[in-house]
Amino acid sequence: MENSNTSDQPELFPEAKKKKSLIFPIILGVVLIVGGFFGYRTYSFSQTHEVTDDAQIASNMSPVISKVSGYVAEVKVKDNQFVKKGDTLVVLDSRDQKMALEAAQAALGTARSNISTAKASTNAASKNINSTNAAIATANAQIEAAKVNVWKTSQDLKRYANLVKDHTITQQQYETALAAKQSADRQLQVLVVQRNQAAQQTGIVNSQTAASSEQIGVASSVARQREVEVENAKLNLSYTVIVAPEDGFVSKVPIQKGQFLQAGSQLFSLVRDNNKWIIANFKETQLSKMVEGQKVEIEIDAFPDHEFEGVVSSFSPATGSSFSILPPDNASGNFVKVVQRLPVKIDFVKLDPAIAKKLRAGMNVKTTVSLK
Numbered sequence: 001m002e003n004s005n006t007s008d009q010p011e012l013f014p015e016a017k018k019k020k021s022l023i024f025p026i027i028l029g030v031v032l033i034v035g036g037f038f039g040y041r042t043y044s045f046s047q048t049h050e051v052t053d054d055a056q057i058a059s060n061m062s063p064v065i066s067k068v069s070g071y072v073a074e075v076k077v078k079d080n081q082f083v084k085k086g087d088t089l090v091v092l093d094s095r096d097q098k099m100a101l102e103a104a105q106a107a108l109g110t111a112r113s114n115i116s117t118a119k120a121s122t123n124a125a126s127k128n129i130n131s132t133n134a135a136i137a138t139a140n141a142q143i144e145a146a147k148v149n150v151w152k153t154s155q156d157l158k159r160y161a162n163l164v165k166d167h168t169i170t171q172q173q174y175e176t177a178l179a180a181k182q183s184a185d186r187q188l189q190v191l192v193v194q195r196n197q198a199a200q201q202t203g204i205v206n207s208q209t210a211a212s213s214e215q216i217g218v219a220s221s222v223a224r225q226r227e228v229e230v231e232n233a234k235l236n237l238s239y240t241v242i243v244a245p246e247d248g249f250v251s252k253v254p255i256q257k258g259q260f261l262q263a264g265s266q267l268f269s270l271v272r273d274n275n276k277w278i279i280a281n282f283k284e285t286q287l288s289k290m291v292e293g294q295k296v297e298i299e300i301d302a303f304p305d306h307e308f309e310g311v312v313s314s315f316s317p318a319t320g321s322s323f324s325i326l327p328p329d330n331a332s333g334n335f336v337k338v339v340q341r342l343p344v345k346i347d348f349v350k351l352d353p354a355i356a357k358k359l360r361a362g363m364n365v366k367t368t369v370s371l372k
Contacts (some may be wrong), residue, residue, distance in 0.1 A: 050369045052291060056342065057278035059361040060272040062246050064089060066261040067239040068097065078254050083244045083270070090255065090267065094240040101233035108230050111223035118215040139195035146188040153181035172234060227364070248272040276359050277348065278310060280367045281320060281341040289371045290315075296346050297368040300359070309349040316343040 030103060070092035077089050160177040251269040261267070278298065282290070290312065298308035319340040321328055348356075 041054065041285060048371050050282060050286045050371065052280055052282050052286070053364070053366040054282075054365045055278055055346075057276055057359055057361055057363045057365060058279045059272065059276045060246075060248075061361070062248065062270040062272060063268055064245070065240060066090075066092070066242060066265055066267060067216045067263060068092065068236050069263045070094070070096070070261060071239060072255055072259045072261060075253065075255060075257060077250050077253060079250065081250045082273075083250060084247050085244055087244045088241055089244055089250070091244040092242070094237055097233065097237040097240055101230065101237055102156050104229040104233040106227065108223065108226035111219060111226045114219040115216060115223055135197060137229070139191055143188065143191045143195060146184065146191050150181070150184040150188050153177065153184045157181045158241065160277040210366075211264040213281070222310040239268050242267070244270060246270060246272050271361060273357070276351075276356060276361070277313070278365050278367060280344045280346055280365070282344055282369075284319070284340045287315075287342060290344070290369055295370045297370070298346070298348070299366040299368075301364045301366075302358075303355065306355065308351070310346040310367070311349055313345040315349045318342075 002283035072089040072090060075089075075094045076087075076091065077083060083089065157177045157180075160174045164172075173194045251271060253268050255261070255267055292312050292314060294312045296312060298310050300306070300308060319342050321340060
């Protein structure tokens with residue numbers, strides 16, 4: 001009974017000897033081959049190229065700055081508007097600057113009148129000098145004549161003194177000669193005093209002339225200072241009209257009519273349309289084989305179907321973190337090593353002008369530098 005029951009039971013694993021499938025090994029082999037191919041290709045590519053997608057388009061931006069303080073009288077531009085060099089952007093209230101200019105011009109007129117007064121005084125002093133010099137010359141001539149007269153009367157007196165002793169002449173004639181000698185002496189003394197007074201007057205006039213000349217110099221310096229003040233007032237008046245420094249597109253204009261602006265404050269930016277380039281931030285570990293002049297393949301997200309070419313132009317002198325407002329200080333606190341990035345400037349090569357007009361600063365870019 002036991003043997004017959006055993007023979008009637010079904011087999012537990014009827015397909016145990018079923019043939020194994022080859023699909024999985026084939027798929028695994030294909031995956032390994034394809035993965036190895038792409039891995040080798042990626043490795044070979046990384047040996048001859050450096051890639052980064054931390055890159056953006058850059059362009060020249062000119063800040064529009066108010067050089068004087070004042071209230072906004074009129075805003076002439078709108079957001080994203082294209083302007084040309086010299087176009088009026090903002091007009092400030094100029095009444096204060098006009099009054100300052102008028103005051104400076106009035107002060108300049110006063111300074112110039114002071115120069116005229118000082119010159120008139122100098123001319124009068126010069127005339128006095130000429131008069132006193134003429135008086136001195138006349139006095140000198142008279143003194144010389146008086147000296148001759150003194151010598152003559154002295155000789156006459158000596159002769160008369162000898163003659164009166166011999167009673168050749170009368171006492172009256174002798175006294176007349178004596179009186180003539182004394183008169184000549186007094187005349188000479190008077191002329192000398194007059195000449196000294198004229199010389200003293202000449203010194204006074206010379207001092208007055210020097211003072212007048214000094215006054216002219218001071219008045220001229222003051223007038224020059226007033227001229228500078230007038231020019232400065234005119235310059236400040238011209239600053240009340242803010243114009244575009246270059247051709248380009250105006251950014252967002254956040255100012256409104258009636259708003260007060262401080263001197264030196266930046267109003268908005270003017271994105272110049274003359275040139276564009278790329279700033280690519282490569283890791284410091286990617287820079288060992290990069291040099292200026294290497295070709296670059298450029299992919300711009302906004303134009304995925306267009307191929308761009310470029311060339312490495314220059315390398316930043318410092319990493320991006322060094323230019324931040326609060327640069328890292330690794331000498332204090334705990335140190336965590338972070339791979340730094342260095343900005344690299346890349347110039348476009350043969351950029352289509354039609355596409356160049358559509359490029360905007362800040363657009364994302366992927367750059368591939370060929371190290372060959």
